[in-house]
Amino acid sequence: MNNTGRIPRDFIDQLLARADIVDVIGSRVPLKKAGREYMACCPFHNEKTPSFTVSPVKQFYHCFGCGAHGSAISFLMEYEHLEYPEAIESLARAIGVQVPHEGAESAPKRKRKDKNLYALLEDAAVWFQSQLKQNPEASKYLQQRGLTAEVIAGFGLGYAPVGWDALGNQLSSYGSEKLLASGMSIRNDAGKFYDRFRERIMFPIRDRRGRVIGFGGRVLGDGTPKYLNSPETDIFHKGSELYGLFEARQNTRKLERLLVVEGYMDVIALAQFGVTYAVATLGTATTPEHIRQLLRLVPEVVFCFDGDRAGRDAAWRALENALPELRDDKEIRFLFLPQGEDPDTQVRKAGRDAFEVAVVSALTLSDYLLAGLKERFNLSTREGKSRLLNDSLKLLANMPTILLREQIFQELSTLTDTPLEVVRRYAKGNTSGAAELTYNVARPADQDMRRTPVRHAIALLLHNPALAELAGSPEQILSYDLPGMGLLAAMIENIEEHPHIHTAGLLERFRQTEHENALRRLSNWQADTSDESVIRREFSDCLQQIRRQSRHKQLEQLLHRERTEGLSAQEQHDLVCLLSELHSR
Numbered sequence: 259m260n261n262t263g264r265i266p267r268d269f270i271d272q273l274l275a276r277a278d279i280v281d282v283i284g285s286r287v288p289l290k291k292a293g294r295e296y297m298a299c300c301p302f303h304n305e306k307t308p309s310f311t312v313s314p315v316k317q318f319y320h321c322f323g324c325g326a327h328g329s330a331i332s333f334l335m336e337y338e339h340l341e342y343p344e345a346i347e348s349l350a351r352a353i354g355v356q357v358p359h360e361g362a363e364s365a366p367k368r369k370r371k372d373k374n375l376y377a378l379l380e381d382a383a384v385w386f387q388s389q390l391k392q393n394p395e396a397s398k399y400l401q402q403r404g405l406t407a408e409v410i411a412g413f414g415l416g417y418a419p420v421g422w423d424a425l426g427n428q429l430s431s432y433g434s435e436k437l438l439a440s441g442m443s444i445r446n447d448a449g450k451f452y453d454r455f456r457e458r459i460m461f462p463i464r465d466r467r468g469r470v471i472g473f474g475g476r477v478l479g480d481g482t483p484k485y486l487n488s489p490e491t492d493i494f495h496k497g498s499e500l501y502g503l504f505e506a507r508q509n510t511r512k513l514e515r516l517l518v519v520e521g522y523m524d525v526i527a528l529a530q531f532g533v534t535y536a537v538a539t540l541g542t543a544t545t546p547e548h549i550r551q552l553l554r555l556v557p558e559v560v561f562c563f564d565g566d567r568a569g570r571d572a573a574w575r576a577l578e579n580a581l582p583e584l585r586d587d588k589e590i591r592f593l594f595l596p597q598g599e600d601p602d603t604q605v606r607k608a609g610r611d612a613f614e615v616a617v618v619s620a621l622t623l624s625d626y627l628l629a630g631l632k633e634r635f636n637l638s639t640r641e642g643k644s645r646l647l648n649d650s651l652k653l654l655a656n657m658p659t660i661l662l663r664e665q666i667f668q669e670l671s672t673l674t675d676t677p678l679e680v681v682r683r684y685a686k687g688n689t690s691g692a693a694e695l696t697y698n699v700a701r702p703a704d705q706d707m708r709r710t711p712v713r714h715a716i717a718l719l720l721h722n723p724a725l726a727e728l729a730g731s732p733e734q735i736l737s738y739d740l741p742g743m744g745l746l747a748a749m750i751e752n753i754e755e756h757p758h759i760h761t762a763g764l765l766e767r768f769r770q771t772e773h774e775n776a777l778r779r780l781s782n783w784q785a786d787t788s789d790e791s792v793i794r795r796e797f798s799d800c801l802q803q804i805r806r807q808s809r810h811k812q813l814e815q816l817l818h819r820e821r822t823e824g825l826s827a828q829e830q831h832d833l834v835c836l837l838s839e840l841h842s843r
Contacts, residue, residue: 274329275758279318296311319332325550328762380470381429382442386425423451426443434451441488457481461476473487500548500551502525503555510534516560517601518561531609536562544580558590561573562595586661627650628669710742712746718797728794728798729801816833817833
């Protein structure tokens with residue numbers, strides 16, 4: 259596993275062992291005792307009925323509504339918008355310990371480096387704004403686009419003037435390397451630096467805390483590229499940021515809906531007309547990370563696309579990425595504008611009220627899904643119905659087991675003249691052939707992975723580290739040649755090294771490793787029961803299925819080799835033993 263690099267892993271283990279997550283969260287969110295756990299209304303999404311639980315045993319929080327979960331460190335990162343090292347520093351201060359640092363670059367130094375980048379980009383934004391006031395052509399362009407001085411100031415629009423090094427000279431005190439690291443400068447093959455943005459309207463991109471992290475720049479005329487974004491930097495990641503999200507949260511009293519549009523000007527024009535809840539992706543398709551972020555903030559997300567073929571293709575990609583994130587307490591819709599229109603032109607033509615009526619009446623995700631499938635296949639033939647059902651079940655395999663999924667099954671049954679039980683049977687075949695554990699009905703968005711015995715075992719072990727004693731050695735686990743065994747073995751190894759580790763500590767051990775994302779998602783798989791004997795039996799059943807699957811895979815490989823290459827004496831002996839073992843079961 260990778261080291262955290264700056265804060266020793268052992269220190270983080272000790273910190274989590276000493277800190278009490280109930281104290282950390284309880285000092286910020288009112289908690290109420292409920293049996294062995296504590297409950298509250300989730301601080302990360304709007305809800306009236308508490309679904310946010312805090313476990314002092316696991317040192318772990320979990321929201322059954324929006325899927326938020328993690329350790330005390332994760333909570334501080336989300337609740338106070340801190341970076342990982344900052345959250346560790348905050349937790350350490352709370353219990354009165356000093357954070358040690360290792361490696362060439364200490365955490366405080368890195369923090370100062372990031373702070374300098376934020377300061378540099380803020381200074382760049384202020385300078386671009388001053389240049390806009392001095393450039394009549396740029397100001398005229400924005401006036402022609404119908405933007406008021408108030409909205410221009412509200413979104414901090416500016417202008418990058420003519421010249422190869424105008425910004426570089428203005429911010430020369432930061433140094434060329436810092437300008438390069440911020441994405442504002444480019445170094446050519448000869449080693450010379452020049453400004454990335456020239457002769458462009460500048461749109462500052464802000465993070466959730468309102469800090470400038472990058473820019474988008476639009477040419478005034480017909481030059482190319484029309485839009486240019488900042489590159490990926492230490493503080494700017496296109497696939498997880500949304501333009502206008504900070505402004506939407508600032509300008510909308512109670513954020514109940516977010517409208518996802520395609521461009522900066524769409525966000526700004528809509529805000530000027532009072533539609534203050536629009537955001538835009540940054541020159542990329544909508545990613546799963548975007549969707550997770552949106553659904554954590556609001557109960558309803560509406561994607562707005564042009565009605566042309568490109569818009570329809572982009573909408574379908576958004577639908578595919580949204581399916582794994584769906585929940586019954588959230589809603590996703592799709593709004594398609596008339597041919598040749600975009601949100602900017604449409605809101606000016608139709609007005610705010612008519613535009614918002616269209617938003618409210620946008621196609622639901624399920625209606626769009628079914629309509630899209632019906633367009634692709636000839637439903638007047640049995641073959642067309644079969645193909646539609648086949649394709650739809652492949653898509654729905656990525657969807658968590660929620661009520662909406664069952665309703666879509668019923669629609670597909672009617673649409674294809676296929677009995678509902680047959681649809682369900684084929685759907686189950688698409689998701690998993692393994693026995694299923696019983697999980698809570700309110701499934702969060704991350705519960706989208708195919709259920710396999712290996713994943714069941716990992717989820718159970720994550721929430722009940724003491725189960726490791728049933729699993730055998732890490733070496734034995736690795737001998738079962740199945741996907742995911744490396745993670746399971748690594749977890750067992752960590753538990754053996756730290757016998758008293760809890761759920762939160764185990765999650766933190768895998769932060770910033772190749773396994774972090776899988777564990778984060780599997781941490782949402784929580785069994786309904788707290789009966790230790792039942793959980794131990796479930797875990798043993800998973801291990802038994804893992805062994806059986808491994809043996810079957812080994813058998814298939816040996817049989818294939820026997821047919822194609824022939825077997826050695828040892829392999830023939832292994833084959834006989836395997837056949838005998840499987841036959842005896």
